[in-house]
Amino acid sequence: MTEPVPTPPPAGQGAPLWLLAELTYRCPLQCSYCSNPLDFAARQDELSTDEWFDVLRQARAMGAVQLGFSGGEPLVRKDLEALVAEARRLGFYTNLITSGLGLDEARIDALREAGLDHIQISLQAADADVAAAVAGSPKAHAKKLAMARAVKAAGYPMVLNVVLHRHNIDQIDDIIALCAELGADAVELANCQLYGWAQLNRAGLLPSREQLEAAEATTQRWRERLATKGQDMRLLFVIPDYYATRPKACMGGWGSIFMTVAPDGAVLPCHSARILPMTFPTVRKQSLKTIWYQSEAFNRYRGEDWMPSPCRDCDERHKDFGGCRCQAYMLTGNADATDPVCDLSPDHHLIEAAREEAANDPRAINELTLRNVRQSRVFCRE
Amino acid sequence: MNPTTVYRLRPGWRLQWEEAQQRHVLLYPEGMVQLNESAGAILTLLDGERDVTALIDELQRRFPQAPREEMSADVEEFLQDAANQGWIRHD
Numbered sequence: 001m002t003e004p005v006p007t008p009p010p011a012g013q014g015a016p017l018w019l020l021a022e023l024t025y026r027c028p029l030q031c032s033y034c035s036n037p038l039d040f041a042a043r044q045d046e047l048s049t050d051e052w053f054d055v056l057r058q059a060r061a062m063g064a065v066q067l068g069f070s071g072g073e074p075l076v077r078k079d080l081e082a083l084v085a086e087a088r089r090l091g092f093y094t095n096l097i098t099s100g101l102g103l104d105e106a107r108i109d110a111l112r113e114a115g116l117d118h119i120q121i122s123l124q125a126a127d128a129d130v131a132a133a134v135a136g137s138p139k140a141h142a143k144k145l146a147m148a149r150a151v152k153a154a155g156y157p158m159v160l161n162v163v164l165h166r167h168n169i170d171q172i173d174d175i176i177a178l179c180a181e182l183g184a185d186a187v188e189l190a191n192c193q194l195y196g197w198a199q200l201n202r203a204g205l206l207p208s209r210e211q212l213e214a215a216e217a218t219t220q221r222w223r224e225r226l227a228t229k230g231q232d233m234r235l236l237f238v239i240p241d242y243y244a245t246r247p248k249a250c251m252g253g254w255g256s257i258f259m260t261v262a263p264d265g266a267v268l269p270c271h272s273a274r275i276l277p278m279t280f281p282t283v284r285k286q287s288l289k290t291i292w293y294q295s296e297a298f299n300r301y302r303g304e305d306w307m308p309s310p311c312r313d314c315d316e317r318h319k320d321f322g323g324c325r326c327q328a329y330m331l332t333g334n335a336d337a338t339d340p341v342c343d344l345s346p347d348h349h350l351i352e353a354a355r356e357e358a359a360n361d362p363r364a365i366n367e368l369t370l371r372n373v374r375q376s377r378v379f380c381r382e
Numbered sequence: 383m384n385p386t387t388v389y390r391l392r393p394g395w396r397l398q399w400e401e402a403q404q405r406h407v408l409l410y411p412e413g414m415v416q417l418n419e420s421a422g423a424i425l426t427l428l429d430g431e432r433d434v435t436a437l438i439d440e441l442q443r444r445f446p447q448a449p450r451e452e453m454s455a456d457v458e459e460f461l462q463d464a465a466n467q468g469w470i471r472h473d
Contacts, residue, residue: 015402017414063402066414093396093409118394118411157394159411185394186411232468 013255013302015063016292019092020260020271021052023080024072028101030136030370031124033163033198033205036072037274041376046263049079051283053086055261058288060090064259067092070271072263075102081114088115095120097161100147101140108147108154119151120159126174130167133365136372148182160184164191164215166207166358167365172215176222176235184233189219191240195272197371199330204368206358212243242351246316247323247339254301254325259292267291269298272326276335301325308336310344383458385435389428389470397425408469415469424460428470434461 025040037043047055056067067087074080075098087094096111100121111119123144124131131141151158160179164172172189179187191212192198192205207215219237226233241248251258251270260268265282268274278300281291292298300306304317311322323339331340331350340347369375391397396409399422406422408415417425423444427437438454445453464470 063400065398065400065402065407065409066412068412091398093414095412117396117409120411155393157392157411234468 013293014257016059016257016259016288017064018066018068018258019056019059019064020068020070020258021055021083022070022072022260022262022271023047023052023074023077023083024263026076027071027073027099027371028076028137029073029099029140030372031134031163031197032136032201032365032368032370033134033165033192034371035193035196035198035272036371037196038200038379039376040072041373042380043262043264043266046077047261047265047283049082051265052079052083055265055283055288056083056087056090056092058283059259060087060092062289062292065091065093066095068095068097070097073099073102075099075107081107081110084111084116085114088117093117098122099135099140100144101137103147103150105150108150112154112156116156118159119156120161121148121151122161122163123148123175123178124163125168126171126178130171130365134167136370145178145182148184152183157185158183159186159188161188161190164189164207165205166211167205169207169211169215172218173222176219180222180226180231180233186234186236188236188238189215190236190238193272194241195275195326195330197369201368202354203358203361204363204365206240206242206355208359209243209355212239241324241327241341242355244341245343247320247327247341249320250324250327250339253321255292255298256302256321259288259298267295267298269301270326275326276329278335306336308338310342310346311338314344383434383462386433387472388430388433389461389465389472390430391425391428392469392471395469397422420456421460421464424457425464425470434458 024046025036025043074096084094094116095118096116097120121144124134128141132138148160162175176187194202198205216237219235223235255269258270260271261283262268265284266280267283268280278297280297281295307317307322311317323341325335327341328337328339329335332347337347338345340350342348397406398409400407403416406417408417427440438457441453441457442450
């Protein structure tokens with residue numbers, strides 16, 4: 001590793017508390033809302049086991065404590081158990097974020113043995129048909145349910161994650177009932193974030209306002225029902241950005257507490273940032289510490305000096321940090337712009353236009369573009 | 383609060399000292415509670431055997447200058463709050 005001359009870290013800049021380790025872009029599923037980059041097929045040069053060990057040690061030494069193993073499908077990596085064991089030894093709280101495919105009872109036990117703290121499984125729908133159309137796999141749904149039961153039986157805390165969009169959001173009553181039956185500790189009912197493949201399929205995924213309001217009301221009824229029954233299952237409902245009037249505080253602020261290491265070693269302030277027109281450093285060339293504290297990429301949108309109007313003079317700038325840089329770039333072509341989700345943004349009409357476009361998109365779920373290597377190669381060529 | 387209740391951390395949650403943050407944190411699926419000094423001291427003593435009385439006894443031993451009644455009230459209030467938030471459970 002070559003290190004530049006050390007300079008002091010930016011004043012007041014804290015440690016990265018969260019590390020998302022995207023172990024691979026390989027995945028047996030083809031979800032049309034995947035947040036991986038469109039050109040993932042060109043970025044398959046994965047870090048080795050030893051390189052990941054080094055990343056984990058560096059991040060832990062800097063103060064990172066929450067660790068997500070993600071992807072792609074992290075279970076594709078045969079060294080996952082070894083990585084979990086090392087992470088746990090270092091003192092990380094280890095989360096496996098998985099589709100459930102590639103899991104079986106033996107592997108659940110091996111991961112437990114390695115010290116894994118938590119398994120989050122994603123479900124696509126309440127029934128197999130919709131789930132199959134979303135994920136491009138007819139067998140995935142049954143497998144996921146079996147693995148959710150096995151994870152619960154093994155004594156793990158279990159968070160189920162359901163990505164919502166217009167083709168499954170009307171099933172939310174059945175989805176929550178299914179999660180309650182599976183014994184989830186918490187359920188993330190997250191309307192899909194429109195990045196990567198989801199952005200590509202945006203007009204075919206965004207629900208209508210009526211769908212969204214009905215789903216929120218159903219979720220609230222379930223919260224009351226669960227409280228009455230004394231069942232401790234938290235329901236987290238995340239609305240799509242496109243129906244918000246203020247932007248989300250993306251990642252708690254750019255380079256503030258969160259960092260992603262991509263499969264090929266690129267270090268990003270969030271897992272979508274690769275789409276931005278800037279160069280991100282890699283753990284293959286620099287230490288994480290240098291990258292976090294000194295790199296141009298991580299300092300680019302820290303603090304408030306970069307902010308344009310209307311953020312610059314807005315009382316809420318400490319709350320939402322100007323919103324999401326990726327969203328600003330995708331919608332306006334300018335990564336420095338105010339997130340157009342904000343209704344104070346001069347570009348907010350783009351959000352309204354996107355909702356309008358979605359309302360007029362007649363595509364069925366099986367007519368969306370699936371995320372797979374063949375499709376990705378098309379984007380690599382462009 | 384029943385003085386013989388034995389609280390323990392919620393299964394799958396973990397309490398640990400974080401050198402970088404100079405405090406105890408409570409770790410749970412995809413999240414973290416950053417604890418102040420007294421919350422850290424109380425949770426550290428939940429070993430699955432001590433009941434509420436034994437917990438207060440131990441804290442009294444460690445912080446003898448604190449008035450017992452006041453400490454008891456603070457500890458019980460904290461435990462109740464932690465139980466309501468789902469951080470700790472009892473049998």
